[in-house]
Structure formats: structure tokens, C-alpha cells
Amino acid sequence: MMNHIDAINVFLSRLESNFCVTLPDARTIVEAFHREMSAGLAGKESSLQMIPSFVGRPCGAEKGRYLALDLGGTNIRVLAVELDGNRNAAIRAVSRFVIEQDKMCATGEELFDYIADCIHLFFKEHGVDVQRTFHLSFTFSFPVAQSSLTSGRLIAWTKKFTACNVEGQDVVALLTAALARRRMEFIRVAALANDTVGTLVAGSYFDPSCDMGVILGTGTNACYPERSDRILKCPEPGAPSEMIINMEWGGFSQLKTNIYDRLLDEASPNPGRQRLEKMVSGMYLGELARLIIVDMMTKGLLFCGVSPDVFSGQYLLHTEQLSGAAAGFDFFADFGLTDVSETDSRTIREISRIISARSARIAAAAIAAVVTWMDAKVERFHTIAIDGALFEKYPGYPDCMIEILHDLLGEGARRIRLAPVRDGSGIGSAIIGAVALHNHLERDVNN
Numbered sequence: 001m002m003n004h005i006d007a008i009n010v011f012l013s014r015l016e017s018n019f020c021v022t023l024p025d026a027r028t029i030v031e032a033f034h035r036e037m038s039a040g041l042a043g044k045e046s047s048l049q050m051i052p053s054f055v056g057r058p059c060g061a062e063k064g065r066y067l068a069l070d071l072g073g074t075n076i077r078v079l080a081v082e083l084d085g086n087r088n089a090a091i092r093a094v095s096r097f098v099i100e101q102d103k104m105c106a107t108g109e110e111l112f113d114y115i116a117d118c119i120h121l122f123f124k125e126h127g128v129d130v131q132r133t134f135h136l137s138f139t140f141s142f143p144v145a146q147s148s149l150t151s152g153r154l155i156a157w158t159k160k161f162t163a164c165n166v167e168g169q170d171v172v173a174l175l176t177a178a179l180a181r182r183r184m185e186f187i188r189v190a191a192l193a194n195d196t197v198g199t200l201v202a203g204s205y206f207d208p209s210c211d212m213g214v215i216l217g218t219g220t221n222a223c224y225p226e227r228s229d230r231i232l233k234c235p236e237p238g239a240p241s242e243m244i245i246n247m248e249w250g251g252f253s254q255l256k257t258n259i260y261d262r263l264l265d266e267a268s269p270n271p272g273r274q275r276l277e278k279m280v281s282g283m284y285l286g287e288l289a290r291l292i293i294v295d296m297m298t299k300g301l302l303f304c305g306v307s308p309d310v311f312s313g314q315y316l317l318h319t320e321q322l323s324g325a326a327a328g329f330d331f332f333a334d335f336g337l338t339d340v341s342e343t344d345s346r347t348i349r350e351i352s353r354i355i356s357a358r359s360a361r362i363a364a365a366a367i368a369a370v371v372t373w374m375d376a377k378v379e380r381f382h383t384i385a386i387d388g389a390l391f392e393k394y395p396g397y398p399d400c401m402i403e404i405l406h407d408l409l410g411e412g413a414r415r416i417r418l419a420p421v422r423d424g425s426g427i428g429s430a431i432i433g434a435v436a437l438h439n440h441l442e443r444d445v446n447n
């Protein structure tokens with residue numbers, strides 16, 4: 001008869017093999033990414049949408065003061081950013097607002113009115129004079145089919161957003177209408193960008209070797225500069241030589257899933273979609289852990305004598321708590337659990353490690369896929385601008401990424417630098433605004 005500790009160890013080693021991404025698995029991910037990237041760029045069926053962003057990398061000489069609006073996974077930020085024209089950017093003013101759940105699920109009109117109110121508050125808080133026209137860059141962290149730098153339809157909500165009457169609509173038009181309802185016609189939307197694009201643009205403004213932007217936060221996604229002649233679905237005569245592609249890699253579907261992934265997906269607001277995101281990003285890692293904890297409690301392997309009902313609420317366990325457990329903090333009190341045994345604490349730390357290691361290995365394999373797509377033998381230096389709490393705060397996460405990059409790419413991995421870029425999406429958005437205005441002025445002069 002197996003004793004209690006043995007039974008826990010057997011469960012954990014099965015869990016580890018169900019969540020493990022071996023080196024051959026990582027190689028399979030790289031190959032599948034290349035196939036899906038190629039199909040997505042050609043406009044064929046693909047789980048990678050490969051969306052043209054209508055902007056390239058900045059030259060570093062962009063200059064001036066710009067306004068940026070950053071709608072992310074959990075908050076809205078309004079920023080005034082100053083660019084010195086010499087690869088330096090400084091945030092001169094910023095206001096941050098939490099987006100409550102009721103706003104994420106409201107009507108589109110209510111959500112965009114709230115966004116306009118946040119902009120209004122920013123102007124009030126920082127005493128900005130509204131006598132002139134302001135050009136605003138809008139970072140919208142969702143999949144948008146862009147038709148130009150200033151227009152694009154929301155394809156589908158992701159993360160916790162479900163606001164109605166927004167999918168299929170032009171989000172710039174929705175923001176412009178909300179600004180008009182609030183009598184703020186003096187604000188013009190100069191550019192629309194995904195947060196990954198903002199991150200890459202900010203990263204490459206500071207460092208010209210930067211050629212990839214990655215978000216590892218509430219959601220996950222990446223972008224990179226693509227040669228225009230490879231973007232087969234959008235042939236643009238006379239287009240600049242490269243354009244940044246928003247990959248929407250959260251949608252990548254060719255991954256091995258386990259029972260917890262399937263349970264999470266079935267109960268999610270978007271079953272069957274965002275498969276990679278559901279295995280990698282911060283919105284979901286806590287939920288995966290919760291499902292495992294409930295399973296272990298039901299089998300009598302964790303918190304003996306406590307009802308699994310303590311963990312019955314969906315998304316009740318947050319990734320920050322899981323990351324705290326990995327860092328040795330006691331998260332049990334949050335769930336009313338006192339006198340937790342050393343074995344229970346160790347089990348939770350193991351669950352945290354197993355889930356985050358898979359997330360980091362998938363993210364790194366995906367980065368390896370994009371780098372080798374751009375530079376098959378990794379002969380050049382690549383700086384990858386990364387924003388998001390998973391990368392910045394989860395104990396051991398970057399090391400786990402670096403390890404698999406080395407296994408996959410050998411010496412080539414030494415030419416890849418994973419660089420955290422704080423506030424990348426907001427600063428990058430302002431730089432995109434500068435590029436947009438410059439292009440606009442140039443067009444006016446040439447016409």
C-alpha cells in the first residue's frame with residue numbers, strides 16, 4: 001500500500017510529465033510556427049493571424065511630445081511622452097486607471113465612454129491646456145485587423161473582455177465617437193497599434209539591434225519586422241522594405257494539451273481559441289494551478305480535511321499568488337488556510353514550478369521560431385524587447401527561457417538577448433504617433 005507522501009510524489013511526477021515540454025517538443029513547436037507563419041503571411045488558413053501593422057521600426061531621430069493611450073489587460077494608462085530625437089524617451093506625465101470587470105463586460109459604448117473619461121481625468125490631473133489639437137496614439141492590446149495606421153476592426157475579444165458591439169467594429173471610430181460625446185474633439189487619433197508593436201518600436205528606438213517585441217503578461221503575443229515581399233497577403237506597390245507584423249501568437253493551436261488545459265478551455269469565455277495564451281499567459285496560470293489543486297484535494301492528496309470548495313471559484317487563484325508561492329511567500333492565508341503542512345507548501349511550490357516552466361519553455365520555443373525565421377542560422381545579434389510581469393517577476397522564468405534557447409540554438413543563443421522593456425507599449429505608441437505625424441506631414445508637403 002502506497003503511503004501518503006509516495007502518493008503525492010507519484011501525482012507530482014505524472015503532473016510534471018503532462019506539463020513537460022521536451023527538446024523534441026520544442027523543435028516541433030519551432031517547425032509548426034514556421035508553417036503557420038508562412039500560411040498566415042500568405043492569407044491562408046492559420047492559427048497565427050500575422051497582421052500587418054502599417055508601421056516599420058523607428059530611425060531613432062523621432063522628436064517631440066506625444067500623447068498615448070494604452071488599453072491593456074487590466075488597466076488604462078494615459079501618458080505624455082517626450083522623445084529627444086536621440087534615442088531617449090521620458091514619460092512626462094502619466095495617469096493609471098484600473099478597468100473594473102463590469103466595464104470589461106459592459107456595452108462597447110460604456111467601455112469607450114469610460115476610456116474617454118480617463119483621458120479627460122488625465123488632462124485635469126496634469127492641468128493640460130486644451131486650447132490646441134492633440135494627436136493621440138492608441139495602443140489597443142487585442143487582435144485587430146488593421147486596414148491602415150489609423151483604422152482597424154476588432155477581430156475578437158481576448159483575456160477578460162467581452163463588451164458587446166465592439167467585435168467587428170473599427171476601434172478608432174468607437175474611440176473618436178466617445179471623445180465627441182465627451183466634447184473632446186480637440187483630440188485626434190494619429191495611430192493605432194498593438195502593445196507588442198509598441199514594445200518593439202520602443203525597444204528599437206533605444207537599441208537598433210532590437211527586432212522582436214514580446215508581451216508575457218495578462219495575455220501573450222509577439223511581433224517582428226517582416227520583409228514586405230514576404231507579406232504575400234497584402235502586396236503594396238511602393239511599400240517600405242519592412243513592416244512590423246503582429247503575429248497574435250496567443251492563438252497558436254499546435255500544442256500538446258492535457259486534461260487541465262482542456263477543462264480550462266471548455267469553461268473559458270472563448271473555447272477552442274487562444275490555445276497558446278491559455279498555456280502561457282498570466283491570466284491563466286493561476287487557474288491551471290487551481291484546477292490541479294482541486295483535483296489533488298478531491299483525491300485526498302492536499303490540505304487533508306479541508307473541503308475543495310475553498311478553491312471552487314473560477315479564476316480565484318491569481319498568477320501573482322502562484323508566483324508568490326514560488327518565491328516562498330505564504331499564500332494560504334488568502335484562502336483561510338492556517339496550519340498548512342510542510343508537505344502541502346512543497347506541493348504548491350512544485351505545482352507553481354511545473355506550470356511556469358512549461359509557460360517559459362513554450363514562450364522561448366516561440367521566440368526561437370521567430371528568430372530563426374528572420375535569420376535561419378542566428379548569425380546576427382537579436383535583442384528581444386519583453387514586457388510583462390511573468391518575465392519580470394515570476395521566480396526563475398527568464399532562466400528557464402534561456403536554458404531552452406541554448407538547447408535549441410546552441411551557440412546562436414548567445415546572440416539573443418532577452419531585454420525587459422518597462423512601459424514599452426506606452427512609449428512605443430508615442431513613437432508610432434511621431435512616425436505617423438511625420439509621414440502625414442511629408443504627404444502634405446509632397447501633394
Ligand code: BGC
Nearest residue numbers: 141142143158215219220221
Ligand atoms: C491579445 C494580443 C495582445 C496580447 C498581450 C492577447 O490576448 O490577443 O493582441 O498583444 O494579449 O496583451
